[in-house]
Amino acid sequence: MGARRRGEELERAILHAAAEELRESGYPGMTMDRVAARAGTNKNAIYRRWPHRAALGIAAYRHLSDATMPNPDTGTLRGDALEMLRQANATWSSPHGAVLRSLLAAAADDPALLDLVRERSGADTMDRAWLTMLERAVARGEAPPTAVHPRVAATPMMLLRAEYAMRGIPSVPDDVLIEIVEEVFLPLVRGRG
Amino acid sequence: MGARRRGEELERAILHAAAEELRESGYPGMTMDRVAARAGTNKNAIYRRWPHRAALGIAAYRHLSDATMPNPDTGTLRGDALEMLRQANATWSSPHGAVLRSLLAAAADDPALLDLVRERSGADTMDRAWLTMLERAVARGEAPPTAVHPRVAATPMMLLRAEYAMRGIPSVPDDVLIEIVEEVFLPLVRGRG
DNA sequence: AGATTAGGGTACGGTGCGTACCGTATAGGG
DNA sequence: CCCTATACGGTACGCACCGTACCCTAATCT
Numbered sequence: 001m002g003a004r005r006r007g008e009e010l011e012r013a014i015l016h017a018a019a020e021e022l023r024e025s026g027y028p029g030m031t032m033d034r035v036a037a038r039a040g041t042n043k044n045a046i047y048r049r050w051p052h053r054a055a056l057g058i059a060a061y062r063h064l065s066d067a068t069m070p071n072p073d074t075g076t077l078r079g080d081a082l083e084m085l086r087q088a089n090a091t092w093s094s095p096h097g098a099v100l101r102s103l104l105a106a107a108a109d110d111p112a113l114l115d116l117v118r119e120r121s122g123a124d125t126m127d128r129a130w131l132t133m134l135e136r137a138v139a140r141g142e143a144p145p146t147a148v149h150p151r152v153a154a155t156p157m158m159l160l161r162a163e164y165a166m167r168g169i170p171s172v173p174d175d176v177l178i179e180i181v182e183e184v185f186l187p188l189v190r191g192r193g
Numbered sequence: 194m195g196a197r198r199r200g201e202e203l204e205r206a207i208l209h210a211a212a213e214e215l216r217e218s219g220y221p222g223m224t225m226d227r228v229a230a231r232a233g234t235n236k237n238a239i240y241r242r243w244p245h246r247a248a249l250g251i252a253a254y255r256h257l258s259d260a261t262m263p264n265p266d267t268g269t270l271r272g273d274a275l276e277m278l279r280q281a282n283a284t285w286s287s288p289h290g291a292v293l294r295s296l297l298a299a300a301a302d303d304p305a306l307l308d309l310v311r312e313r314s315g316a317d318t319m320d321r322a323w324l325t326m327l328e329r330a331v332a333r334g335e336a337p338p339t340a341v342h343p344r345v346a347a348t349p350m351m352l353l354r355a356e357y358a359m360r361g362i363p364s365v366p367d368d369v370l371i372e373i374v375e376e377v378f379l380p381l382v383r384g385r386g
Numbered sequence: 387a388g389a390t391t392a393g394g395g396t397a398c399g400g401t402g403c404g405t406a407c408c409g410t411a412t413a414g415g416g
Numbered sequence: 417c418c419c420t421a422t423a424c425g426g427t428a429c430g431c432a433c434c435g436t437a438c439c440c441t442a443a444t445c446t
Contacts (some may be wrong), residue, residue: 003411003412004411004423004424004425005422005424006411006412006413006422010423010424013308028302032402033403041406042406042424042425043403044406044423044425045424045425047403047404047405048423052403052404053404059284101302102301104358105299105301107296107304108294108295108298109219109291109295109361110361111361114360114361118359121336123359149376150377150378151372151373151377152238152376155377157349157353157354158352158355158356159348159351159352160351162354163303165355165358166316167304167307179344180390183342183344183345184344184345184348185205186386188380188381188382189384190384191380191381191384192376192380196442196443197392197393197394197441197443198393198443199392199442200392224432224433224434225434225435226432226433226434229442233394234393234394234405235393235395236397236435237393237436238392238394240435240436241393245434245435246434253407339422341427381439387446388424388445388446389422389437389446390446391442392441392442393441393442393443394439394442395439395440395441396437396438396439398423398432398435398436398438399436400435400436401434401436402431402432403430403431403432404429404430405430406427406446407422407427407428407429408425408426409424409425410423410425411422411423411425412422412424413420413421413422413423414419414420414422415419415420415421416418416419416423
């Protein structure tokens with residue numbers, strides 16, 4: 001028979017199985033029994049590594065996503081911002097994003113878990129990308145220097161997130177992205193002069 | 194013994210019991226068995242009225258909140274906006290708001306439920322309040338007429354919501370509210386001229 | 387009064403989390 | 417090279433909860 005797996009090898013097998021379950025059935029469908037069965041082991045081996053289902057879900061999500069951060073450079077602030085939002089919208093509306101959102105919902109009342117999700121979802125690097133985008137716009141003379149501010153940089157993504165929280169599952173229509181850029185983000189940047 | 198309750202009287206008793214459970218234990222703690230026991234009835238009577246737990250939770254939440262919408266008139270746009278945010282922050286960080294947030298988390302992947310929650314949480318009237326606030330500012334000459342726009346009006350509340358989604362349970366510090374108003378909302382209004 | 391409707395009591399099936407127990411293979415030390 | 421501590425496999429269990437099925441009884445309607 002196949003040799004009995006141990007340690008890191010078994011851990012990878014479990015994470016892989018959990019990630020597959022996440023992709024196929026989402027977080028609510030990722031059952032401990034199913035993960036154990038799929039990994040060819042038992043729940044014992046899982047609970048020896050993660051204290052509860054949520055922890056495994058978060059760890060497995062990282063296995064699922066490679067998260068190449070976009071860094072568009074279209075030449076205009078409007079184009080850059082729109083491209084960022086479109087990329088984020090595509091990610092969030094994919095099955096991938098559905099997993100992330102169900103994970104977020106499940107961890108909503110546990111700050112520690114919330115931190116883990118945020119850390120693994122690349123939100124921080126995203127904020128930095130928006131800041132450098134603003135700096136480029138300043139260098140082009142397209143925006144006042146005072147527009148380079150963390151809260152300004154974070155605003156469009158926050159609006160997109162809120163839009164997802166309001167609506168149900170489907171993706172946010174492109175009109176809304178354009179509106180966020182033209183009616184909020186650009187006026188906001190201009191208004192800080 | 195006490196006469197057997199029926200119809201509307203029983204319905205109110207169930208809703209009252211469910212609301213109490215919501216307040217004491219939050220939505221995850223609002224068990225069907227506990228609600229039935231507290232209302233002095235059984236699950237049968239509940240499932241004859243609501244198809245599942247979430248529906249009861251949403252209906253009970255309405256019973257919990259009377260939602261007197263604030264409509265501050267401090268004389269300045271800054272003051273009005275800050276007051277609105279502070280009221281919302283107080284509501285959302287109260288046990289009351291914890292219930293609403295756990296309800297939202299539970300309904301996150303069911304658009305129909307999401308609509309119900311939104312409807313009963315007074316989000317729409319909130320948006321209208323922000324619009325009239327903007328109109329008053331225009332009348333005072335404090336803002337350009339083009340600032341009266343649904344998305345502009347909705348922006349501060351959306352940022353607050355996103356802030357709650359990011360952090361865990363506690364309330365959002367007042368600094369953040371001030372920052373939203375001063376670094377985002379007011380520049381945005383000014384930038385639309 | 388007789389028939390219909392709605393509550394009360396209770397039990398059950400199903401699912402899922404997390405734990406316990408016990409035998410066995412594997413790694414690592416004497 | 418054996419021997420022991422550790423980790424895995426298998427399985428069963430306790431527990432909590434949702435939602436449903438019966439059967440009996442009180443209230444309401446005609």
